[in-house]
Structure formats: C-alpha cells, structure tokens
Amino acid sequence: MKVLIPPALRDYTGGNSAVQATGITLADLFADLERRYPGILFRIVDEQGALRGHIRVFVNSDAVRAMHTPLRPKDEVMIVQALSGG
Amino acid sequence: MKQITKQQARIPKPMAGKVSLLVATRKGAFILKSDDTRRTWKTSGPFFLGHIVHHVMLDPRDRRTLLLAARTGHLGPTVFRSIDKGKTWKEARRPPAFPKVPEGQRGRVVDHTFWLTPAHATEPGVWYAGTSPQGLFRSADAGDTWAPVSGFNDHPMYTQWTGGEQDGTPDGPKLHSILVDPRDANHLYIGLSSGGVFESLNRGRDWHPLNAGCLALFRPDPYPEYGHDPHCVRLHPLAPDILYQQNHCGIYRMDRTQGRWERIGTRMPKSVGDIGFPMVLHPRDPDCAWVFPMDGTAVWPRTSPGGKPATYVTRNAGRSWQRQDNGLPQTQGWFTVKRQAMSCDAHQPVGLYFGTTSGEIWASRNEGDKWNCIARHLPHIYAIEAVELAK
Secondary structure, eight states, X not given: OEEEXXXXXXXXXXXXXXXXXXXXXXXXXHHHHHHHSTTHHHXXXXXTSOBOTTEEEEETTEEEOOTXXXXXXXXXXXXXXXXOOO | OOOOOSOSSOOOOOOOSOXXXXXXXXXXXXXXXXXXXXXXXXXXXXXXXXXXXXXXXXXXXXXOOEEEEEEOSSSOOEEEEXXXXXXXXXXXXXXXXXXXXXTTSOOOOOOEEEEEXXXXXXXXXXXXXXXXXXXXXXXXXXXXXXXXXXXXXXXXXXXXXHOOGGGSOTTOOEEEEEEEOTTOTTOEEEEEETBEEEEESSTTSSOEEOOTTOOOTTSSSSSOSSOBOEEEEEEOSSSTTEEEEEETTEEXXXXXXXXEEEEOGGGSOTTTOSOEEEEEEOTTOTTOEEEEEOOOSTTOOOSOGGGOOOEEEESSTTSOOEEEOTXXXXXXXXXXXXXXXXXXOOSSSOOEEEEOTTSOEEEESSTTSSOEEEEOSOOOEEEEEEEOOOO
C-alpha cells in the first residue's frame, strides 16, 4: 500500500514523499517500513510500541493511534508530524 | 580539608595549537575552530539544523570519532556518529532505548539522550550515555548500537533513587556526569537530577549512593541518603579521588578516601551565593576549579546574579574564590549557562569557554582573567566541549 512520508522522515526514504509497504496491521506496516528503511521506526514509534506523542497517522481519512489497527492492501497511510515545537 | 599539594599522576604536557569547540544547541550543532593562538575563530555548521542536540562529544582515544545526541520536537531520540571529525555522519543502528515491557505494563521511554561519555582508555570503542528519564546505556561498538546498563536501570532501588517525574528538572529528569576512574574501568560515577551521586565499583553491575554531607533543602530530611540534585559532577583526571560538584544546594568537593562532600561554596560572596549549573576543573591542577554562579533565590531565575555575569575561580580547593568578570557585561547581562555549556582546553594558560541560552559563546585565553565574545546569534546553547581534533 501507499505510505505518505513527512519531510522530517525523508532522509530515511531517500527523499521520497511516498513509498510502498505492506502489513495487515499498522504495527506490521511499520515493521515493514523499518526493514526497507532502517532507523525510521524508532523515530515514530517508541520502545514500548506506542506512536510518539507528536506523530499522527491517518488511514485514508481516519486518524488512528492503535498499532493493531487493521489495514487493507488498498488503504493509503499518511504519517504526519503534528504541529508542535518552537 | 585535605588539599592536593602533590600531583598523583604525571602532569601531561599542555596542549598547543588549534582548539575546537563542539557546540550543541536547541536547533542543531556547530563547530568553532581557533587558530593556533586562540584569537580568531571560524564557525562551521549548523549540523542537523532543527534537531535538538543535547551533547556532542569527541572520543579522546582517536580524536576523530564524534558522537552527537539528537532528537527533534516530533521524532524520537537518536545518536549520530562521525568517524571523520564531523565531515560525514551516520545514524546509530540501535540508539539508547529501554527494554520493551509485557503488554499491559507501563514501560519507560527514552525522551532524549542527554549525556555522552567515552569509557576508559583501555576500552576503545566503548561509550556510556545518560538519558532522560534517568537511564544508563553502554555501547561497545563506538556508538552504533546501545544496550541498557541493567545494573542501574533495573536496580531494585531505581524508583526510590530517581523519584517521580515531579522530581526532575524542567526539561525532564536526567542521568548526567558519567565519570570513569582513569585508574580502573570498573569504577564509575553518575549524577541523577534528581537522585544524587551514585558509584559503581563493578562496571555498573551494582550501585550505591554517594551523597554524605550534601544538602538537599527540598527534602524533609535535608541530609538524606539520596534524592539530591547534583547539577554537574567532575572528577580530576590527575587526582581521581578528588570529586567536585555544582549542586542545586551549593558547591561541593569530596576526597573519595574520606567519602563525604564538603561544601566549599560557603566561601563565595553572600550576595552571589553558590548556586549554578556548570563546573570546570583545571586539567593540570586538582585544586583549581571554575563555576558560573546563577541566581537561585526565590523562584530561581537561573540568570547571572544582579544581571552581572562572572565566573569564579578557586585555586586552593575552595578555601577562597575570586571573581572574574573582565570583558563581560558589567550590567544588564542576564546570562543563563547550562550544566554542559562550560568547558576548558588544555593549553597553558588554560582557555575557558561558556555558551549562553541566548546563543553567545564567551572565551578566555587566560584562565578567566579576560573574556571575549567569540560567537553571537547562535540558537539556545545546551553544551560546549573544548577539544583537540586529530590533524
């Protein structure tokens, strides 16, 4: 499925703003992203398996946080940096 | 007070030549490089612009490898490594992280890596890292992969020693001041804010508090066994039984053979006090140390007392202190200098450096007698390390 990558993570994807990855849950998808782009996972998911506080994920148009969220092959996943900082 | 009048190790030859300042800021890292006289400085960077960089450290065993602790406001914490003095960087394959706990339990999460320390000279490639919240991590491959030091992180007293989130600093509770005894790789010290100073005699497998004599005014018992707030702890490389600390509650010195902290800040002027964050030791004189006092009264402004910044130096192990403000603003100078943001080189005379949260770097080529501003308009400075890079 298509995964949209925010600018802060494109160092890992060779500058690509959209990549392909597979998974039947969000956790699976992130694990596949880590296999393809080593290092990306720990920047968006903490060591206890939770999405980091300032990262948001949309599956199609639905905001999700649960890592067991089911995914279908035609879904589009968008990873977003929340508006935070200063 | 026992004074070190005789050096206990061979006094190293003073450094000569170019000094590099490794500058960690809230918006990236910079390197300032001097000429041989330390009169002119050239700034390179920013490296990792936009990343929150808490520490950049040189490996003194090869003088080429740099480690850099970074995170951003959005992304998780990581460590970057350079083996060519900062020309190219590569991310650690496994940055410091606590172990995953079973489903349903609340596990710890590293918010940021705060402190980096190269291990003993006989352990090339070994490093230690301190994190927020308080965690100790070790790398045996020059910072590429990191493993928790379970002897501290999972110590049965961990929760009591570190307290809760409310006991941490405004930027989060931290493990800092990782010190390695140059005589013995098994002998380590750490500082916890909060928690106090702790010591291990077996390379981190077990730990015990080392806070006797140190005040903790914010506790019901002002002299508890642990729960203190050391801001910066230093060990003298030539006299490794001599420890100094700038604490939340004053300036202290310990002769480890006595095992008790003695408050040496009481000899500071009353109008200035002995609160601050950084502390720097003379590389060849264990009786000589510098501090940068800050206003720790009332609500803790953490700025130079009275808006008049100065360093203070002792050359007799804390029996007396001298003010050093030549070249610094004489009024309306509200500097804040963080615990890692003051450093010295090994020249003769020693060069001193400090960075402010307002992005200025001040340097003295003569041990604090005269100060010059060598950089302005940098981001909020977290840390400065003065080093000699390999040629």
